[in-house]
Amino acid sequence: QVQLQESGPGLVKPSETLSLTCTVSGGSISSYHWSWIRQPAGKGLEWIGRIYSSGSTTYNPSLKSRVTMSVDMSKTQFSLKLSSVTAADTAVYYCARDYRGGDYWGQGTLVTVSS
Amino acid sequence: QSALTQPASVSGSPGQSITISCTGTSSDVGGYNYVSWYQQHPGKAPKLMIYEVSNRPSGVSNRFSGSKSGNTASLTISGLQAEDEADYYCSSYTSISTRLFGGGTKLTVL
Numbered sequence: 001q002v003q004l005q006e007s008g009p010g011l012v013k014p015s016e017t018l019s020l021t022c023t024v025s026g027g028s029i030s031s032y033h034w035s036w037i038r039q040p041a042g043k044g045l046e047w048i049g050r051i052y053s054s055g056s057t058t059y060n061p062s063l064k065s066r067v068t069m070s071v072d073m074s075k076t077q078f079s080l081k082l083s084s085v086t087a088a089d090t091a092v093y094y095c096a097r098d099y100r101g102g103d104y105w106g107q108g109t110l111v112t113v114s115s
Numbered sequence: 116q117s118a119l120t121q122p123a124s125v126s127g128s129p130g131q132s133i134t135i136s137c138t139g140t141s142s143d144v145g146g147y148n149y150v151s152w153y154q155q156h157p158g159k160a161p162k163l164m165i166y167e168v169s170n171r172p173s174g175v176s177n178r179f180s181g182s183k184s185g186n187t188a189s190l191t192i193s194g195l196q197a198e199d200e201a202d203y204y205c206s207s208y209t210s211i212s213t214r215l216f217g218g219g220t221k222l223t224v225l
Contacts, residue, residue: 047206049213098214101163101214102163
């Protein structure tokens with residue numbers, strides 16, 4: 001059974017960079033796309049982007065200038081960096097396997113942007 | 116990219132059927148058979164219920180079904196049960212290779 005677990009700071013200061021890692025267990029990270037999705041409190045889901053196991057990426061145009069994703073096959077992890085954060089970036093961040101639209105999801109991690 | 120359009124809320128009584136719509140454009144819903152539906156209970160991660168318009172992952176009840184006509188996809192839940200009360204989201208692959216979510220629909224079981 002594939003499992004995903006997000007990790008990273010729960011509090012980030014405005015203008016700094018949000019960094020999260022998703023650790024994949026119970027399955028291979030190879031030959032799949034992996035995504036990041038976020039959800040502000042009480043609001044809907046927003047797709048941030050995806051990365052293939054080879055490292056190729058596709059980002060949401062509205063966030064593209066601030067997003068960087070990477071993958072570490074040896075650690076079966078993939079990561080998200082979001083720069084120049086503001087309060088509007090406060091949300092629960094989910095990682096997911098982007099197969100069939102998202103067949104496995106992490107439990108989510110709350111990231112708050114505040115000084 | 117604007118979010119796909121879903122009704123904010125729907126409701127139904129136990130045993131009834133409900134349908135949730137998801138409207139996009141020819142650049143997303145209408146252009147590809149890559150529409151997915153998710154169920155999200157409060158405080159939980161979304162769960163994939165339908166993929167590629169009408170396919171159910173293993174373990175998902177056959178009370179859930181999906182369809183598409185033109186730029187609008189639909190999720191139908193038959194034999195409504197109390198445990199179906201949740202938020203439901205659709206998503207679609209897009210012409211620029213991104214994924215677009217709907218705004219979400221809150222299902223209330225009366």
